[in-house]
Amino acid sequence: MLRQIGKRLATAIPSLIGVVVVTFLLTRVLPGDTAAYFAGPAATPQAIAEIRAKLGLDRSLPEQFVSYVKDLATGNLGNSLSTGRPVVTEIKARLPASAELTFLGLFLAIAIAVPLGILAAVKQGSIIDHACRMVATAGVSLPVFFTGLLLVYVFYFLLGWAPAPLGRLDAFSSAPPEVTGFYLIDSLLARDLETFRASLAQLAVPAITMAVFSLAPIARMTRASMLAALASEFVRTAKASGLTPTTVIIRYAFRNALLPVVTTLGMVFSFLLGANVLVEKVFAWPGIGSYAIEALIASDFAPVQGFVLTMAIMYVALNLLIDMLYGVIDPRVRMEG
């Protein structure tokens, strides 16, 4: 097992090196002159040149790359030019915010989509099946900023159930002492139920927004792979042995249908984590997506590099996790190892 994980990690190293090279090159070819941007509109050419020299941008690309890799080796992702703070610190602070939102959104989506997909497959052609199709189509075709705004309008403005969509906590609470960076967990660890409630209230609407969007692929995939599993010969054997419908559906069909569902989950998760800029913007969420997009607009390349690298590492870790899950679910995958 450990050897297998080691092997998988080893195969990830070339892709990580590729990511380092590509992000470095990409940020260099992005339009916009970083030095000119930070010197301000009124700066003289000399001032711009000075800043450029200070940033090291006047050196050749290979030279810049070597110093970038050297910094990287010491865990230094550089400083953000717009905030002046180290990128590592920023990402450390913002990644948990995005992750907490994503996890909760994904959890909600799974909790709804998987049972819905199973039911839709078991009762194919029934009302539930049509409902599943409708929910999935609606969820995937409504843009997240629209769902987000709609939910804010209904739950905050009309009903007043949700707090103002302004970040992770309302103005009256303070952040719990940091352990994991997830406010829900940290507040529970600190036995601060008030903060827990406040952060949950802030989380609920954006998490639902994300869930609505990610419902569709999960429900559709669950339904499709369940249909295939239910039509298989071993399900027929199970039925012919008189096993109860619950056993047949869960233990025989669903466990076999899990592989494609897990694959889809991995894809949905990585997509949600990095690409939910719109949700973060709508809810003023201090997440990693909005951080990256702001940096990109400002031609501030250090945070962009840091963001892409973080995402790449997360993606590799996620794929490793999924591969291990495959092994847990399907003994045949273990053999190939």
Place this chain on the structure above:
Amino acid sequence: MTAALPLLDVRNLTVEFATRRGIVTAVEQISIAVAKGETLGIVGESGSGKSVTSYAVMRILDRAGKIANGTVSFSGIDIRGMKEDEVRDLRGREMSMIFQNPRAALNPIRKVGKQIEDVLIRHVQAAPSDAREKAIEILRQVRIARPEERYHAYPFELSGGMCQRIVIALALACRPQLLIADEPTTGLDVTTQKAVMDLVVELTRERGMSTILITHDLGLAATYCDRVVVMEKGKVVETADSAIIFKSPLHPYTQKLMRATPRPNATLRGLLPEGEALPNPIPAPPANDDAAMLLKVENLVKEYPRQGATTSVFSLFKPKAPAADATFRAVDGISFEVRRGESVGLVGESGCGKSTTSMMVMRLLDPTSGRILFNGEDIGGTKAKDFAGLPQRRRIQMVFQDPTDSLNPRFTAVRAIADPLLRMGGLKGGAAIRARCEELARRVGLPVDLLDRFPHQLSGGQKARVGIARAIALDPELVILDEPTAALDVSVQAVVLNLLQDLKVSLGMSYLFVSHDLYVVRMLCDRVIVMKSGRIVEEGPTERVLAAPEAEYTRELLSAIPHPPV
């Protein structure tokens, strides 16, 4: 009126399926009775409704199917009128079923022992505390060696025959009164088939169970059944004791089936229905020893790296491979010859290396060592991927086992036949190619108006003809036939075998015929090569090998083949 009430009494059963084209009647007004302790065979070709009948009895028809009429009573209880959960109690406990393709019939990701436990616990034959013990005991009863270890095996770790034993164990775990075996040995080797069937018979006899054996194989039905029901197109055409039905079949369909079944003394022409017989075969020029050598294989070896050479921590129960022996010899130094105009049969059980050998001769696989001489030239040295460029490529063609899967579903029949012509035929112009395809179609007996159809619009026999036409399109000298009739019904097989024989004689081709069926080989081949574990165990003129086999293994193979007592 017999005094004893039959265990299973099916009367006037009609099963309908709702399809896109309206309602299709799969089974019409059939009546079948099974007495206690009796073994009943239901025999018929594909589409005869024999499987549907058994599903209806078990009430496991899929969503589209429903019992439209008739009664099914099981020891006096009306199954059709029962509630779903009541039937569910009966299934597995009172009547159970074993299926074709045993590996697919088992949950691939659950330990086989656990699957047996599921059934035991469901029918309260065991409590969770002693389920494991009982499951192991049942594995022992179906002759699984080392049952304590096999309990933890997954289906993919077991052979086909072993999987079928597990399926039998599942079906018999709760000691039901009725066992329905739906093509239980299709796809298994003859010796495995014999072992599995003998086991079923022994277990059911000793428990006084009734059995329904559904099969397309008349030989199997004759060997193992007391009584036989013959079905055709959803109807029962004849019912009789198996001792009588094979001696004097009454219904024309039964007679036709009987004739088409390969058996010890049949001739190719004899397989065809009376009245439809083709003119007598063109007398083939006897393949004498002077005939030129076409194919000569010398010391052919194919090695594969042994699977699982890289160990996995999970696979505790894999049979341990000797660590020193990292390679596996699929083909272990074989030599043989095929002369011009000769048919050579390559016979053996799955895993004996016969398909690997044919793939190497076809140059789809690279041999590890050895020579393949075709017309005196060594073609074994050319890499498989470069072989398509050699002039010999068009001289060797192949007909594949599955007539459906070996046709591109998006090519029409004419496009499929034209494929080799387009690639290396040197014909110019669509009209010339079309004309050639029509000529080929006539040659293989495919109506020319079917040429523009797609594979899914053709029957199995028609698809087989397309495959054959494609293979002979370039006038090959050697055709490799890889179980070309294994997926076909016996009556279609009879026609296709005759076609192959006639084509061989009229086109002067040689055949390398790969098969597991010795009787089929006997009718088509001049010489036969029997393989086992990658080696040749016996070789000689077909008549001699079948009449007086020298190798113990050949005798074993021959005696395992069930055949009607004619």
